[in-house]
Amino acid sequence: xxxxxxxxxxxxxxxxxxxxxxxxxxxxxxxxxxxxxxxxxxxxxxxxxxxxxxxxxxxxxxxxxxxxxxxxxxxxxxxxxxxxxxxxxxxxxxxxxxxxxxxxxxxxxxxxxxxxxxxxxxxxxxxxxxxxxxxxxxxxxxxxxxxxxxxxxxxxxxxxxxxxxxxxxxxxxxxxxxxxxxxxxxxxxxxxxxxxxxxxxxxxxxxxxxxxxxxxxxxxxxxxxxxxxxxxxxxxxxxxxxxxxxxxxxxxxxxxxxxxxxxxxxxxxxxxxxxxxxxxxxxxxxxxxx
Amino acid sequence: xxxxxxxxxxxxxxxxxxxxxxxxxxxxxxxxxxxxxxxxxxxxxxxxxxxxxxxxxxxxxxxxxxxxxxxxxxxxxxxxxxxxxxxxxxxxxxxxxxxxxxxxxxxxxxxxxxxxxxxxxxxxxxxxxxxxxxxxxxxxxxxxxxxxxxxxxxxxxxxxxxxxxxxxxxxxxxxxxxxxxxxxxxxxxxxxxxxxxxxxxxxxxxxxxxxxxxxxxxxxxxxxxxxxxxxxxxxxxxxxxxxxxxxxxxxxxxxxxxxxxxxxxxxxxxxxxxxxxxxxxxxxxxxxxxxxxxxxxxxxxxxxxxxxxxxxxxxxxxxxxxxxxxxxxxxxxxxxxxxxxxxxxxxxxxxxxxxxxxx
Numbered sequence: 001x002x003x004x005x006x007x008x009x010x011x012x013x014x015x016x017x018x019x020x021x022x023x024x025x026x027x028x029x030x031x032x033x034x035x036x037x038x039x040x041x042x043x044x045x046x047x048x049x050x051x052x053x054x055x056x057x058x059x060x061x062x063x064x065x066x067x068x069x070x071x072x073x074x075x076x077x078x079x080x081x082x083x084x085x086x087x088x089x090x091x092x093x094x095x096x097x098x099x100x101x102x103x104x105x106x107x108x109x110x111x112x113x114x115x116x117x118x119x120x121x122x123x124x125x126x127x128x129x130x131x132x133x134x135x136x137x138x139x140x141x142x143x144x145x146x147x148x149x150x151x152x153x154x155x156x157x158x159x160x161x162x163x164x165x166x167x168x169x170x171x172x173x174x175x176x177x178x179x180x181x182x183x184x185x186x187x188x189x190x191x192x193x194x195x196x197x198x199x200x201x202x203x204x205x206x207x208x209x210x211x212x213x214x215x216x217x218x219x220x221x222x223x224x225x226x227x228x229x230x231x232x233x234x235x236x237x238x239x240x241x242x243x244x245x246x247x248x249x250x251x252x253x254x255x256x257x258x259x260x261x262x263x264x265x266x267x268x269x270x271x272x273x274x275x276x277x278x279x280x281x282x283x284x285x286x287x288x289x290x
Numbered sequence: 291x292x293x294x295x296x297x298x299x300x301x302x303x304x305x306x307x308x309x310x311x312x313x314x315x316x317x318x319x320x321x322x323x324x325x326x327x328x329x330x331x332x333x334x335x336x337x338x339x340x341x342x343x344x345x346x347x348x349x350x351x352x353x354x355x356x357x358x359x360x361x362x363x364x365x366x367x368x369x370x371x372x373x374x375x376x377x378x379x380x381x382x383x384x385x386x387x388x389x390x391x392x393x394x395x396x397x398x399x400x401x402x403x404x405x406x407x408x409x410x411x412x413x414x415x416x417x418x419x420x421x422x423x424x425x426x427x428x429x430x431x432x433x434x435x436x437x438x439x440x441x442x443x444x445x446x447x448x449x450x451x452x453x454x455x456x457x458x459x460x461x462x463x464x465x466x467x468x469x470x471x472x473x474x475x476x477x478x479x480x481x482x483x484x485x486x487x488x489x490x491x492x493x494x495x496x497x498x499x500x501x502x503x504x505x506x507x508x509x510x511x512x513x514x515x516x517x518x519x520x521x522x523x524x525x526x527x528x529x530x531x532x533x534x535x536x537x538x539x540x541x542x543x544x545x546x547x548x549x550x551x552x553x554x555x556x557x558x559x560x561x562x563x564x565x566x567x568x569x570x571x572x573x574x575x576x577x578x579x580x581x582x583x584x585x586x587x588x589x590x591x592x593x594x595x596x597x598x599x600x601x602x603x604x605x606x607x608x609x610x611x612x613x614x615x616x617x618x619x620x621x622x623x624x625x626x627x628x629x630x631x632x633x634x635x636x637x638x639x640x641x642x643x644x645x646x647x648x649x
Binding site for chain 2: 182184185187188189190191192193194195198199202203206207
């Protein structure tokens with residue numbers, strides 16, 4: 001006779017297996033190595049001794065240099081996120097509301113830049129803003145300037161570079177949210193007496209907030225974890241936490257310190273994601289990639 | 291409260307004409323239905339009155355004032371959507387109060403009015419719930435409450451019942467009509483459902499392909515269809531080509547291939563413009579099936595039942611008479627006729643009407 005308890009259904013696990021396996025092999029195991037490595041001792045350039053000691057972590061907590069980098073990273077990520085939210089909402093709204101029949105074309109235009117390496121896209125700013133760049137050429141041709149204006153290698157160019165690369169993520173997320181709003185809600189608000197702006201503020205904007213929040217999370221995390229953009233477009237003072245990792249591993253050949261910093265960045269950005277999912281629910285992110 | 295008038299209203303979308311030359315009056319306090327198949331322009335008319343679409347040509351008057359240029363939010367109209375269009379992020383109370391906020395109503399008055407509106411739609415006490423916590427029928431009542439709480443000049447209803455299931459739809463139909471009657475607001479109701487139109491309206495405007503086909507009281511539109519479209523759209527009709535053989539002041543005699551000569555009262559005959567041919571319309575429920583040998587005094591001809599669509603109280607028969615197939619809807623008295631049975635197909639001449647042949 002069969003009892004009330006049946007054999008557990010294994011099918012979900014079969015379906016999950018490929019994803020779980022990839023995450024374990026490609027993320028969990030390497031990150032564990034990195035955590036272990038952070039306790040090793042760096043003796044000389046590229047010479048490490050396996051150990052379990054806390055000098056790397058002590059250095060991280062004591063040295064102001066790292067704290068400044070964390071502050072810089074946080075600050076720049078916030079700036080880029082806010083600018084991306086403001087600049088991204090408008091085109092997202094336009095794409096969602098347009099009566100243009102070939103909307104897919106607009107979305108394709110948005111995805112098109114992903115076909116070009118983001119390093120190349122970042123480098124292109126040198127040809128636009130550089131001393132020999134297009135903008136300086138134009139100014140000179142117009143007779144506005146005698147000598148080239150120095151516009152490159154500062155925080156502004158880093159922000160421009162970030163916005164250029166991350167804006168599509170914001171636009172896509174906001175677009176998906178806006179697209180999911182019932183088309184009749186704004187007309188309903190209008191017939192009840194709301195002006196176009198009031199209808200937007202009271203109905204469309206609040207209903208698109210989940211998409212806006214998802215876009216903000218992505219842009220924030222992507223900015224917080226980058227190092228290439230400041231490397232290419234920034235000046236000597238425009239480093240982010242990611243650049244410290246790059247320096248430790250590539251220039252100083254101090255892998256244990258690099259491991260410590262890597263793990264720190266993972267925890268900090270992970271915390272942001274956890275806080276976000278507490279308030280918004282992480283599944284909102286998935287909607288942008290249907 | 292106010293009546294609505296459309297004067298030569300036209301609407302085209304690019305090359306497509308959605309509404310052609312509408313001239314119609316919606317009387318103050320009346321319940322008027324725009325009835326027609328999808329794509330006939332009925333919703334476009336409603337949206338133009340609401341201000342959601344601008345007419346390509348013509349004037350829209352509400353209470354005698356031209357409103358073409360008045361923006362949506364200043365028209366003071368209540369619009370109820372098919373999919374309810376409640377604000378999902380607001381409570382029921384906030385949904386209903388939405389329109390009041392823009393009308394300088396004090397806080398305490400808002401609460402009273404919301405409560406009164408919920409009483410009217412018989413859903414008291416749900417102020418603090420969210421739309422997703424209510425059923426479809428309840429949400430539609432809230433949408434109605436939200437539209438009437440602002441005391442609109444005109445209530446516009448865009449297929450408000452078609453998202454509900456059959457039983458609820460009939461219940462809401464009665465209730466909606468009762469509420470409209472009680473508050474006396476001029477109402478324009480859009481539907482493709484003829485039974486809704488017949489049950490609720492003071493006046494029906496039958497539309498097809500952007501044109502008005504007939505305007506009249508429900509009985510008028512049902513019993514004396516102005517053309518074949520109306521005859522077919524409101525209930526099932528049998529249409530026969532006939533030749534006029536003679537006519538006098540009171541009757542007209544037509545020759546049909548299946549039923550011989552029929553004498554139709556003049557009042558049931560449309561203007562044939564002197565043509566010698568026309569179309570005879572007999573409603574499916576006016577066509578009676580009798581035992582093959584029976585005769586009840588009407589016009590009749592022998593036929594064969596080809597198919598039976600059993601519907602409980604009534605049966606829809608498809609019968610062949612000569613080379614034509616007819617539809618008959620009869621109350622079932624005893625047992626329905628079975629397919630293949632020979633029957634006598636009968637109707638009364640005063641129940642048919644004659645329409646001109648449309649080119």
